[in-house]
Amino acid sequence: MACCPDDQLCEHCYGRELVVKRRQARVIGQCWAERICRGELRAQAAWPEHGARTMRIARRLVGTLVKDPRLLDDLAAACSRGAAAWWERRPPRYRV
Numbered sequence: 461m462a463c464c465p466d467d468q469l470c471e472h473c474y475g476r477e478l479v480v481k482r483r484q485a486r487v488i489g490q491c492w493a494e495r496i497c498r499g500e501l502r503a504q505a506a507w508p509e510h511g512a513r514t515m516r517i518a519r520r521l522v523g524t525l526v527k528d529p530r531l532l533d534d535l536a537a538a539c540s541r542g543a544a545a546w547w548e549r550r551p552p553r554y555r556v
């Protein structure tokens with residue numbers, strides 16, 4: 461039995477969702493960065509973590525994880541942070 465609607469979580473469920481989904485968002489971000497690394501954008505020295513375009517894509521990538529729109533920005537940020545972290549320690553074979 462759910463305690464509140466998926467798209468209007470109560471404070472308790474919101475906090476719990478955030479912890480769980482943040483982890484997933486980070487993993488999604490890592491896979492995203494790895495995909496980019498194989499493409500033509502690989503030459504960029506650092507991940508544009510807060511760029512407008514980055515955040516737009518991040519929001520789309522985590523969009524399916526949650527129904528409560530308030531979570532979206534937080535998860536998009538976590539996703540981009542995960543990507544940036546992966547980019548920092550990307551394997552030598554991906555560096556140009």
Ligand SMILES: [Zn+2]
Pocket residue numbers: 463464469470471472473474
């Ligand atoms: Zn609840």
